Amino acid sequence: MEHTANYIGLIPLLPLVGAVVIGLMHMFTCTGKAFSEKLYGALACVGPVLSFFLALVVFFHLRDLPVDQRHLTHNVFTWFAVGDLKVDMAFLVDPLSGLYLLFVTFIGSLIHIYSIGYMAGDENFGKFFCYLNLFLGSMLILVLGSGPVVMFVGWEGVGLCSYLLISFFATDTENVLAGNKAFIVNRIGDLGFVLGMSVLFWAIGSGGFDYLSLKANTHLLTPGVGIAVCLLLFIGACGKSAQIPLYVWLPDAMAGPTPVSALIHAATMVTAGVYMVARFSFMYAHFTTAGTIVAWVGILTALLSAIYGMFQSDIKKILAYSTVSQLGYMFAGVGVAAYSAGIFHVFTHAFFKALLFLGAGSVIYALHHQQDVWQMGGLKNKMPRTYMTMLIGALALAGFPPFSGFFSKDEILFMALANGHTGIWLIGVLVAAMTAYYTFRLIFLVFHGTPRNQEAYDHAHEAPAVMTVPLIVLAAGAALAGVLNLPALFGGNMVVSTWLEPSLTEHHPHMSHGVEILAMLASVVAVVIGITIAYKKFGQGAEEPEFTGFAKLGYHKFYVDEIYNAVFVQPFKGIGSVISRFLEPNVTDSFVKFATWIYRKAGTSFKALQVGYVRVYALYMVIGLSLMSLFLSQSIN
């Protein structure tokens, strides 16, 4: 087992190799006869599945180590060294990244398998799997990187892949615009990340620029610099994990194929921000002001997107807003220094959100790309497996005990209360009720009542096994994953939190069991109220309402997109057009054109010197020789 660390490099490498192989295969056959889909599918799944098994090996090896030695590093090569900055292409597996590795590769593999069914018949089948493998590989680099710079490689990689995959059906302008939006909004966040990283390096980077050295040197930061770094990094997290004010790209990202949405929401991309904050827990825990800001941004995002979620009609958009909302919970968790609770919610969320998306994909697939919930209804008889699994996912998302979401969400809320953030706790409970409401609104509208669109209903059918088997596996996870972190109250011993402890810097406050029970009851009551209201309104079938007043505002997402467009996009376009119409042709171009004119003239006159006569060439040599001797005699004396 001594050499386990050497396998670490293989974990991200395998999907990346898959991406290259599949990409080349697709490239060379894109004009001729394509390879069979079976071959592509098999090749695409090999990398992720092998990575998962390697991750298991590494994980169990890690578990066998003594608690204080649980970190394996593998230095692949020194990437670059400039002055003080020495960056190794090195990977680190500790309890935090180990856990991430497991569920990223596990859920990633399931989504790959599911996609074989979902994407069947697409003419760019190979290209899709190339991107998908690249996406997973980038995410694994992000997770495994031993320092912020390597993490940034993966960070940019997932950004690129999300762009490629969101606009995968590129013949439709709307999809391309959605891809652009995701990419541009992410760039804004990336700027924050880069700035934060630069300030951090400027401040304490000379002592080594990987997490372990940074952790050891955090105490050297002045509070001002420390908070600035935390907030700049958090801007990056906001971009990637769709928090206020950069959440706008995620709902539009639903333009991509559904497995991609699942991959983005569950296993990759959006959880990267939470991971980053947890990775830097030594900083956020040290500078609590920054942590509190993170928590508030998180809980307000949760509230805002829960409001949006209650009024949407597109099945994927509802799920998208629920993701934004759940991410808000996660940030609230890591913000109140409950890192393990936040990560645990990422973990459970990965299962039930992947499940819900893949279930939604199965519904959409059955209804021939119908996504409007007001065109569905009564599907539970036609698609029993999808219904049952999605119901489990919905219960987990709503946070109904004993499904996984209950334990993780409740842990966050309880920790908020225990750490003295009563306001955050209150909003959190409210959001829990709203979550339960919109989740079951979706379930009731899609599966219960009577069909709203008879023709679509008649053609609906259960998805093939390659799609339903992943659903069932994920449903088992969504139902049971909560048990892993059973609080002491129920006789558990918080396995996940204990496991994560060496990686994170967190304190466990002591609260009486009484308060814990009360807090738990409050959220259970909130969930029950939410589900009841949803049942009353939609359980027996309902028609699409006309939105008025607040609901209309919510349906239109408070016009945030329009406001952003008016405040940021249009002014920038205006400045751009001034530059392109006036400044560039009249001012900058004239300098450039003048320079090229001189260069070209000089070239032409020089060409004239190439007369072609040997005697002239010899003359040049003699002149050169004379001038050189003159120069030498001057410089030597």
Next chain:
Amino acid sequence: MQDFVSLLPLIVVGAGAILLMLLAAFEKLEVETGALISMVFYGAAFFIQLVVGGGPQDVIFDKIFNGMLATSNFSMAAGLVIFGCGFFTSMSCHSYFGVNKFCTLDFYAIKMFSVCGMVLLTMAQELVTAFIALEIMSLGIYILVGYDRTRLTATEAILKYLMLGAFAGAFFTMGAALIYGGAGSTKFVAISQFIAANPAGQPLLIGGAFFIFIAIFFKIAAFPFHAWVVDVYDGASAPVTGFMATALKAAVFALFANFIALSSGFHGQWIDFLFWVAVLTMFGGNLVAIGQSNIKRMLAASGIVHSGYLLIALVAINAEQFTGSVIGYYLAAYAVGTLGMFAAMSYLGGSGEKRVNFDDFKGLAKVRPYSAAAITVFLLSMAGIPPTAGFMGKFYIITSAISAGQMALAVLGVVSSILSMWYYLRLVISMYFHDASESFETQGAPLATISTFVLVVFVFAIGLYPIVI
């Protein structure tokens, strides 16, 4: 024994040359077979050199050659570059002469003799030896340049090269005589010891070295001794031009670096002088290049610019730190890109080199996307765009200039490399932004095509994993 092993690559190529010469007398063998035979010998020499290169650092041939020859890591690397150039040129020739039927077996024999001269030149530690090696190399090249006796431009090229080359050769002998007069020896080691013992200015030595520099400047086409290069490169057939541009330059620069490095006492007095030669060579070369409409002439002129970059590295040499590795790497990087260009020209040129102008390659990307992509890679490498070998080569040269305190030279080097984009990208524009007006049919064996794509791999491989000796 070590002496013998270190000489083995040279012996192998020499034996190959003699063998081919004898075979040529019987007129039984196909010309194509000659290319293959020469490739075998180059390949063998390359691998022996590679294995020997891993041995003891320096071998001075005291016993058998009285210290006139020596090998070092640097000369080993230069030798590798030269053998590689010979190998890939033979591949190009194989295709080229499948279409242009003026070749005989002697061609390959002479090319191998020329390579012998080059390798000897990299090892030369004495002025007369260096001169002999230089002439072995040059004589071979003269013949290769004018091999197509029916073509006027080739005959013109050989005439110009021969006359001016003789002119330059005279400077070399003159310089050697002056140095012998001043230092009492023609060995580099003895000269440098003499300079160390007599630090005061020695007019005879300085004058002699100056004349030798002139001869070398001529061979590497430094400004203002560059004028011949455009006409000669244009007149020679494409593979030969590629061979001249790479192998010859590598050999002469090896001599130049050995000469400057061992005669370290000289160096302080040359820096200013070399500085101006480097700057003028880079900018003069650029100006010549942008006026050309013929790709071979453009590449010839761009070769002048690359000599300028190599001169920067020579300026950055100082007594404590020999930047031979930088020069060796740049020579290899430049050789890979240039050989690739000429390999592509060899099979795309067609019979009688009917496609040689920028306009002739219009729309190549539409008809032959992979060839166009390969050419683009070579051009980008020569222009110094990452992640190609050319970028790393320039990067090392600029860094060495900065660490030697030559900031101005570093900046001018970067400016020159920006200027060079003009003519490199011009070909890319021709290939990609126009419609094809012809079918770019090619005939003959595919060896040149294969070597083109192998060299593409090398461009990236050397660029991503720079092996600095």
